[in-house]
Amino acid sequence: MTISTESVILLISALFVFWKLIGLTCFTAGLVRSRNTNDILAKNVVLLALSIAFFILVTQHLVFSNGINAYIPTFTHHLPTPALPGFEYTRTLFELFMPIIPLYIISGATAERLRFWPFLLFSLFYLGLIYPTVAYWTWGSGFLHQVGFIDYGGAAVLHISGAVASIACLVYLGSRKGHYDQNKKLLPQPGANIPLAMLGAMLIWFGSIGLNVGTALIHAPQGLLVANLSLVILNTLIAGSAGLLGALLLTRIIYGTIDITLLFNGALAGIVAISANPIIVNSSIVALIGLIAGILCMFAIMTCRPLGIDDPIGAIPVHGIGGLWGIISASFTYYISGVQNTGVDWSQLGLQSLGVICIITWVFVTSLIVWSIIRFSIGLRIKPTDEFKGMDIITCGMNAYPEFIIPGQEKS
Numbered sequence: 001m002t003i004s005t006e007s008v009i010l011l012i013s014a015l016f017v018f019w020k021l022i023g024l025t026c027f028t029a030g031l032v033r034s035r036n037t038n039d040i041l042a043k044n045v046v047l048l049a050l051s052i053a054f055f056i057l058v059t060q061h062l063v064f065s066n067g068i069n070a071y072i073p074t075f076t077h078h079l080p081t082p083a084l085p086g087f088e089y090t091r092t093l094f095e096l097f098m099p100i101i102p103l104y105i106i107s108g109a110t111a112e113r114l115r116f117w118p119f120l121l122f123s124l125f126y127l128g129l130i131y132p133t134v135a136y137w138t139w140g141s142g143f144l145h146q147v148g149f150i151d152y153g154g155a156a157v158l159h160i161s162g163a164v165a166s167i168a169c170l171v172y173l174g175s176r177k178g179h180y181d182q183n184k185k186l187l188p189q190p191g192a193n194i195p196l197a198m199l200g201a202m203l204i205w206f207g208s209i210g211l212n213v214g215t216a217l218i219h220a221p222q223g224l225l226v227a228n229l230s231l232v233i234l235n236t237l238i239a240g241s242a243g244l245l246g247a248l249l250l251t252r253i254i255y256g257t258i259d260i261t262l263l264f265n266g267a268l269a270g271i272v273a274i275s276a277n278p279i280i281v282n283s284s285i286v287a288l289i290g291l292i293a294g295i296l297c298m299f300a301i302m303t304c305r306p307l308g309i310d311d312p313i314g315a316i317p318v319h320g321i322g323g324l325w326g327i328i329s330a331s332f333t334y335y336i337s338g339v340q341n342t343g344v345d346w347s348q349l350g351l352q353s354l355g356v357i358c359i360i361t362w363v364f365v366t367s368l369i370v371w372s373i374i375r376f377s378i379g380l381r382i383k384p385t386d387e388f389k390g391m392d393i394i395t396c397g398m399n400a401y402p403e404f405i406i407p408g409q410e411k412s
Contacts (some may be wrong), residue, residue, distance in 0.1 A: 006087055009229070010094050011090050013094060013210040014094040014214065015210065016211065016213075016214075019203050020204055020206070021100055021104060022200075023199075023203025024105075024108070024200065025044040025200065027203075027264070028044075028200070029041060029196060029400075030193040030196030030197025031191035031194075031261060032191060032313070033189060033390070034192035034399070036390055037392060038396040039396065040108075041400070042116065042395055043116060044107055046120065047120065051100045052100075054124065054128065055127065056092075058128050059096075059131065061075050062076075063135040063136050063139065067142065071137070094214050099126070099135075102126070102162030102319075103126060103127075104162075105163060105165075106162055106166045106169065106315075107119065108311075109170065109313070111313065113382065114169065115379070118380050122367075122371065126165065129366065130165065134362065137359070138359075139157065139219055147355075149351055150277055150331075150352065151330070152216050152278060152279070153275030153277075154275055155327050156323055156355065156359050159272045160327070160356065163316045163318075163319040163320030164320065165367040168364050170309060170311075171368065171371070175309075176312070176387070191312070191313075194261065197264060201264035204268060205240050208240075208271045212233075212274070212278040213278075216279055235279075236278060239270040239271055240290065241267070241287075243294030243322075244264075246290070246294030247298050250294075254302075265314040265317065265318050267294070269296070270294050272323050273289050273323070274286060274289055274293075275323075277329075277330040289325070289326070293326070296325055297322055298317075300320070301314050324356060330348075330352055331348045331349035
């Protein structure tokens, strides 16, 4: 494959990932209550601009550095390779979207409570410290890359890290007002715009095709994508479909009805799971990975809610559990020297477990420290009275759906 062809593939993949970001925004905006919609839109659009600028100035120079050692990256000025300038510029374009994905996950999981400016402040720490270290370990010249840890598409680097950083925030943030009644019974707080959430879920699915293709092109063993470009796309569709069907089956058995939002989450969990290794020849294994991801995600959602883990969009189960299962399942079908190996490899399973433990520990501890500093300095959560009014008024001074606001609604 020529360099120019690789550049074109990566360029198209980058545009697909941009649509994924749009999908994540629509999905979150559709599943929060109407009085908190503009806050999500403001966070995500400002974060997009902030992350792009910060990536160019700081993040990429840490991720692609030589490092002090295999564990600690250093700031090394990163320039496109003179021999491959076109491809390197395109790679920079693709890579700059990567750290935005986990931050959008955090935006959704902490929706309706986390204030605008503390979120952006944490994002700077994430872009300058937390993400570069994980990406350096896995995708750079760090120790996880050296030992053979498999995460081609970011199941751990992007998805698990976003979920874990969200959990660290929820330790301090707590649940939304009205999430439980006086008897500690869970009260439903449905999203304001399910069609918008469905559009978002489909765009995430669409964008994930580009994410998996691009990351496989960059991070998978050399030459694998040449014959398997269509396979990566097919696997993304199969895993998402299987995850949705798994969620459908489980919700029908348990609730007797079809919860459309849970179906979305099941599909997304399957997509997240297959991102760890989207180059699998056996479609049956891909379907099984997606099916199990969808079922595990549903169990996780049903477990999180009674435990008081208030995640309005199900981001933590989707990205955390889906990503964890994806990393573990990569031990079943993987490549060594370009040859596919099928069956559980216990040494590879050990490497996968080691890698995910290191990433979870690093992200949780550093995130908890940063959230603690922000909490005790400028605060994290909006006031209870402001929460009932809605974050749209507090953050943006206007409602997203002004024609549907009923006088006195902010008190409910």
